[in-house]
Amino acid sequence: MKMKMEYILLLLSIAISVCNAAIKSTTAEGRVINECLERFGGLTHENAERLQRYKTWSEQNEEIPCFTKCYISKMYDIYNETAGFNRENSIRKFSEPAYNACSSHMWTGRNSCEVAYNGFHCLVKLENDPLIQIDGIELLSDVARNAMRQCLFKFNDHDRQRLKEFSRFPVVEPLPCYTKCFMDSLGIYDIRRRQWRIDEMRRHLAVPKAFANIESCKALSRRRNRNSCAWMYQEFTCFVLSKEEINCFEQNDRDTAILRKCLSRASGNVAKEELLKVARYKNWTDEEIPCFTRCIAHERNWFNIEENKWNKAQLVEELGGDMYNYCRFELDRRYDDACEFAYKGLKCLKLAEVQTRETYTSLLNCATNLNASMEQLQRYGYFPAVEEIPCLFKCLADKMNFYTPAYEWNFDNWIKAFGPVKYEQQEAFVCKALKEKIDKTDTCSWMYEEYLCIENLNYNIDPASRTESPLKNLDIAAINNNNLDNTVNNETDDSSKK
Structure with a gap:
């Protein structure tokens, strides 16, 4: 009956950036960080604070010179001093939209340290960028992608960062009424008949899957209340999670x-x-x-x-x-x-x-x-x-x-x-x-x-x-x-x- 609390730690750590996570990470990664900081006194309190705000470092100034090149060369198979950034491995580690957005940064710099920093710093900064996350969702129609982006702009910069929480399928919608916003824009819910247009949902959002059992999701309509934002989010989440028979x-x-x-x-x-x-x-x-x-x-x-x-x-x-x-x-x-x-x-x-x-x-x-x-x-x-x-x-x-x-x-x-x-x-x-x-x-x-x-x-x-x-x-x-x-x-x- 034992509950694996480590899984909760995994979920809670999703939002932590690569460099932030490195500070409280595995022995192997800690060893790499110490090696890369050896010239600067190791992982001191001051250096730890610098790494914690890695994303906010200036694009023109790597605060710990050549740290990035050392770190990614030893930890990830995404960069080689001779060949530069490996496209396939970089996409696997981050995403194709993030790689494409940062591609121009991956070849700029006066030396290999600057090239490594410019490219990796850009990737890390965009890792949790909400617009990049939308671009990375597979099988969306162009119309759906645009609707999701437009609805996101209704929220301030701080709230937009909560978009990543949708991947955990929480009970309460992380961005209130966000789902209803793009559903209304796409016309996926028939207000007059009070039912979902499943074919339109599949055409634009690729869910539910063709042979998914969605009867339990349809049955949720009996529990609807006046809060249309809440029940739309809950029912759509059910469609997303429904499995194919x-x-x-x-x-x-x-x-x-x-x-x-x-x-x-x-x-x-x-x-x-x-x-x-x-x-x-x-x-x-x-x-x-x-x-x-x-x-x-x-x-x-x-x-x-x-x-x-x-x-x-x-x-x-x-x-x-x-x-x-x-x-x-x-x-x-x-x-x-x-x-x-x-x-x-x-x-x-x-x-x-x-x-x-x-x-x-x-x-x-x-x-x-x-x-x-x-x-x-x-x-x-x-x-x-x-x-x-x-x-x-x-x-x-x-x-x-x-x-x-x-x-x-x-x-x-x-x-x-x-x-x-x-x-x-x-x-x-x-x-x-x-x-x-x-x-x-x-x-x-x-x-x-x-x-x-x-x-x-x-x-x-x-x-x-x-x-x-x-x-x-x-x-x-x-x-x-x-x-x-x-x-x-x-x-x-x-x-x-x-």
Whole structure:
């Protein structure tokens, strides 16, 4: 049930520039910075302050001479003293619009130090430029791109910087009424009929995807109120996040071959009816194609049929530590029937794709509302006996409905948020606070104590030294990479054509 607080740190660090992040970064990067500052006394307090305002350095004056050339030569494969800036690598590190905007700066300077500074300084300054971000959005129509730019100009320079927050899909729109502004400009919402023009949305904004399941997004219309800016943003966000049931655009030869092979083994054919069953995989309550999941997991090297066990190292490498953490007890529950074992495990991993995102989003909102610092959040990875951020867990519990109004557990919601537990609810009741304590103790305190107790019950805490779980060393999950969808839901295109 352990929550990976490191993911929150990752989200909170998005807005930090390359040079700002370097000050609180990895050992390797710290070593490079010290090397590049060696002639200037190393990473002193004065030099650290200079790097923190790197973006504001004059275009004609690098305050620490030749630092940029040294830094990017050692840290990034984007610059070579002989060949200059590498276009492909620079675009991969920043973006094509940023590279194009800075291209004239990348060849100007009296020497290689000035060339490196002029080019990199420009890229860093434009890294979070809102207009550059709009230009970098793929598949937008020119009309949509222009509408988004024009609507952005309604905000002041300071507020425009919040555009980058949209990529996190927060509950509250970062720029109030911004979505409604460009939607109205594009005529994507039919005011008279009170419904979205989905075809126009796809033509201008390339969302929702052609085979996305958007029924739940349409159903949000029943919750509309007078604040049209708010519900337009929420419904459009739903369209953006909706996933394809059948993906006819992204073709992955390996996954297509695995799908055909497993369908042929399980049912003897790759008929359209079978493909439609696969498209509904997330809604299966029982395995509709016998032993299909075991075959898929085995072919991906996730499941060992002979030993009837999951290849945990491979799961962590491909899907990330967070998804493995969510399902680790389910993946350890042995079943005599390997088909059932594989099916239940993969269903859990599919659920983890959605639920880890929801849990982290709620936790991030709480941390933001409570003005948490990155250092405070980082210490949560060690399960402190007293909350570093007062009432953070209570905020999460309220958002995810962990308790009834009488402070009884909604235990199913705990499992939904954190994943299957080692012990069932009746065993976990040893952690439930007594009514007397609930009545006399601060709510935030006893709720956090209950959480720590359950984590301890699930072997995430060493009670003697209160050290981090060994699983903390697993990689952070790439939450936005839908690896499972590429294997199960989104691999039917080529097969349906053959």
